[in-house]
Amino acid sequence: MQHVRTGAERLANDPSLVPGERIGLITNPTGVLPDLTPTLEALLAAGVPVTALFGPEHGMRGTAQAGFSEKDALDPRTGLPVYDTHQISGDELDAVVAASGVDTLVFDIADVGTRFYTYIWTMYDLLTSAARLGVRFAVLDRPNPLGGTVVEGPLLDPAFASFVGRYPLPVRHGRTAGELALKFDPDVLVVEMDGWTREMSYAETGLPWVMPSVNMPTVDTALVYPGTGLFEGTNFSEGRGTTRPFELVGAPYADERYARELNALGLPGVRFREVYFTPTFQKHAGTTVCGVQLHVHDRRAFRPVLTGLSMLHLARTLYPGDFAWWGPNLFMEHLWGSDTLTRCLDDGGDPRELCPDPSLPDGHLLYPSSRR
Numbered sequence: 001m002q003h004v005r006t007g008a009e010r011l012a013n014d015p016s017l018v019p020g021e022r023i024g025l026i027t028n029p030t031g032v033l034p035d036l037t038p039t040l041e042a043l044l045a046a047g048v049p050v051t052a053l054f055g056p057e058h059g060m061r062g063t064a065q066a067g068f069s070e071k072d073a074l075d076p077r078t079g080l081p082v083y084d085t086h087q088i089s090g091d092e093l094d095a096v097v098a099a100s101g102v103d104t105l106v107f108d109i110a111d112v113g114t115r116f117y118t119y120i121w122t123m124y125d126l127l128t129s130a131a132r133l134g135v136r137f138a139v140l141d142r143p144n145p146l147g148g149t150v151v152e153g154p155l156l157d158p159a160f161a162s163f164v165g166r167y168p169l170p171v172r173h174g175r176t177a178g179e180l181a182l183k184f185d186p187d188v189l190v191v192e193m194d195g196w197t198r199e200m201s202y203a204e205t206g207l208p209w210v211m212p213s214v215n216m217p218t219v220d221t222a223l224v225y226p227g228t229g230l231f232e233g234t235n236f237s238e239g240r241g242t243t244r245p246f247e248l249v250g251a252p253y254a255d256e257r258y259a260r261e262l263n264a265l266g267l268p269g270v271r272f273r274e275v276y277f278t279p280t281f282q283k284h285a286g287t288t289v290c291g292v293q294l295h296v297h298d299r300r301a302f303r304p305v306l307t308g309l310s311m312l313h314l315a316r317t318l319y320p321g322d323f324a325w326w327g328p329n330l331f332m333e334h335l336w337g338s339d340t341l342t343r344c345l346d347d348g349g350d351p352r353e354l355c356p357d358p359s360l361p362d363g364h365l366l367y368p369s370s371r372r
Contacts, residue, residue: 003034003206007140007178007191008108010041017191020104020140024097026085026126028060028119030110030142030210039140044078052100053082054111056122058213086118087163089125097129104136110212111177112222115156116164116229116335119212120180124166127185129336138189141178143205145222148174148198152226152305156337157258165337169303172226174198215245224294227308230341233332235324236315237289241279248277249311250291252284253322254276255297259292267354269302271295271336283326306320309341309351 012033023043025031031039043050055062055074060075060082073082077138083096097105109119122355123139130137153171161167167184169175175183178190196205202219209219216222219246228246231238239248250258259274272292279285292311296302315322316323325332325342333339 001131002195003028004143004196005194006038006142006207007193009033009046010194011140011191012046015046015048018104018106018189020136021049022051023104023106024050024054024100024102025050026054026056026105026109026122028056028058028109030212031108034207036208040078052082052102053080053369054085054126055082057086057118069250085126087124088319093125093129094132097126097133097135102135104138105130106138106140107177108140110210111144112212112216113144113172113224114226114229115171115173116167118163119313120177120244121163121166123177123181124184125187127181131185136189138191139178139181140191141176141193142192143200143202143207144176144195145202145219146172147173147200148176150174152303154164154337160333160338162334164334171337175313215240220296221246223296223299223302224304227304228294230308230312230332230335233326233335234312235283235326237279237283240283241281242277242283244293248275248291248293250275250277251322252287252289253319254290256290257318258290258314261318262311264291265310266312267307269296269298270299270307306352306355309355312345313351
């Protein structure tokens with residue numbers, strides 16, 4: 001099967017696509033060519049003058065858990081300096097970029113298509129820093145694993161902006177990193193993909209799946225994440241500490257009714273199986289919990305955000321005395337991008353009303369139409 005040619009593959013074959021004499025590469029383990037050669041290795045072999053590396057949340061090597069990163073270091077293979085950018089912005093980030101001495105920043109990290117996944121906000125912070133410093137910024141584009149024909153969830157309210165959402169996007173945003181970068185700054189240079197269409201599943205791209213982070217092991221994980229990722233803001237386990245994070249959801253107080261009632265809703269493209277699991281870390285570590293595993297049987301019909309809202313509503317309805325919000329400063333409000341979801345559930349409302357019919361917003365297609 002012919003594979004999609006990513007921006008990284010195109011640059012490795014034609015270094016003239018991104019000008020610069022001192023290039024800083026923003027990357028992590030997802031920065032690979034189709035044959036799994038690291039982008040860094042391929043660019044150096046092609047003569048691209050990479051002089052510095054920048055790592056996001058989880059680190060450039062991907063070893064850190066959620067909310068953590070790898071500290072500044074030297075890359076053991078190349079000797080290049082590695083700068084940690086996680087949770088750094090504004091003047092502090094400007095100082096890091098300036099100290100690196102680069103004249104061009106190049107972003108090559110795979111996103112998972114969900115607003116509260118942080119890699120696009122690392123891109124955003126570094127892009128805005130580059131603009132302030134007069135540094136060129138380029139994106140080596142990659143597919144959105146959720147495709148590009150459906151968006152779900154309301155736009156972020158700027159009053160709730162944070163590192164899990166800097167800019168008004170839907171929860172499932174339906175864009176590639178390159179398209180997002182052009183939305184953030186029309187002057188960004190995007191090395192576009194060849195052969196990608198918005199209707200493609202990830203399997204149809206012919207590209208290998210490389211874990212974007214330690215709790216995103218499979219494409220199936222990415223598919224359910226826009227909905228079940230919301231459980232990070234509750235006292236339900238979202239499956240961290242298991243081999244199926246975000247596909248398993250449960251709590252010590254849940255019971256067999258949860259799976260039964262969820263299946264009775266007839267949600268499109270998914271069925272729920274009653275499960276018991278014991279997380280090895282984070283919420284309810286060492287405690288057996290009851291919950292569900294999501295089994296998506298129709299990827300095109302499945303609506304992850306609608307599904308997640310339905311699961312939250314039923315958890316709140318079945319276990320009103322036990323279900324609670326979790327994390328500092330009502331983390332759910334940052335995940336959702338406003339306080340409408342917490343207020344709705346606290347008031348006994350149905351949050352599914354907060355999820356409009358999926359559609360592409362005006363101006364969604366940011367590449368020239370001839371490329372699609």
